Amino acid sequence: MEAVFTHACGLNLGPALAQAVLKRQNGKVSGYLDFGDKIFTLFKKKNKLPFECSLCAKIGISRKEHVLEIKFRPSYQLANLDPVLLGQDFANYAENSKQNSYDQSVYIGEWFVRIDGKSQKFAIKYPLPVGGISLQPFKLGRMYDILSHREPEADIQVFSHLKRYGVVQEFTKEMQQIFREIREIDMIPYPDGQNGMIYIEISDNQRIPLYAFGDGMRRWFFLLGNMIVNKYAVHCIEEIDSTFHPGAHALLSKLLVNYAEKFENQLFLTSHSIEFADTFLNALYGEDGLIAEKDDDPVRVFTLRNSQDNRIEIWSLSGHEAFEKRQKFGIDLRG
Structure with missing residues (x-):
C-alpha cells in the first residue's frame, strides 16, 4: 500500500516520507540514526549506493506507463x-546547500525522484522541517490504516466538508441503513464560541459525541466521508473489514463501489479475511449483486504469494472471475 501511495505522491516527498517512514511508528523517532534506518528499510537492495527503486503504474484506457524512479544517497553520518x-x-x-549556522538539524542524505520527465532533488534532514516539503502530487492520494479514524481533527475535517456542501442529511440517511439509532449528526459549539465536538443524536433524543461510539461507526463515518471530501483521488485502505460488524460488510461493499464511481475515486483495499472477500464478491456479483455480468467490471482482485525462490508472485483476477472461482472451486484468494 505504501508503494501505491508513494507513486500517487510523485514528486511530493513530504507525504510519502511521512506515510512510509513515520506513520508506522506513530511519528515517534528516537534520533537521526533511527530516522535514517527507517529510510533504509524502504529499499530492497542495500549493498550499493545510491539505493534505488522504481514504481510503475499503467493508467487510463491506453494503459500508459508512468514510472516513478527513486534514488537515495545517505550521508556519511549514517555509515x-x-x-x-x-x-x-x-x-x-x-556541496549541495548552504549551511545555516542556526540550523541544528542533522543531514540525512539526498533524495532524488523522477516521473514523466520531471525530476526533483531534496536534501533530507532530521528532524523534518516544520511544514515539510510540499509539491503538486502526481495524483491526489490518501492512505488509511485501521486507526486513522482516531487521529485528532479527522472527523471534524469530514464534517466541515459535508456541512459546507449541504450533504450531511444525505450522508446521515446512508449511515442509518446500518446504524439505525442515528437521528442527526451535528456540531455544537462550546459556550466560549469555539468549535465543539461532532455529536450524534440517537433515537431517545440523547446527543453523544462521535468519539464515544465504537470504532465501527467512527471508521464508517471517516472512510466514506473522506471519499466525498477527496474526489478524483487514490484511496489506500488497509484491512477494510476491520472494526465493522460482519452484518455491515455487504452494504459497505456496495457503498464503496458506489462512492468510487460517484466521486471518481480509485480504491486499493486489503484484507486477510476470506469471509469478507466472499461477502464483498457476493454483494457485487451474487443474485442481488450490484454489478450485472454484462456491465464493465470495476474490480480487480490481486493475490500476493511468496514463490519457492522467495519472489513475490501476483495472481490477478477480475471481480467476476474471483466470484466464480470462489463459488465453483473454493479457491483461497488470500496470500
Missing part, C-alpha cells in the same frame, strides 16, 4: 548503520 557501505560515495550536504 554506522551499515559498515558495508563505508568507502562508497556518500552525499555531502556542504
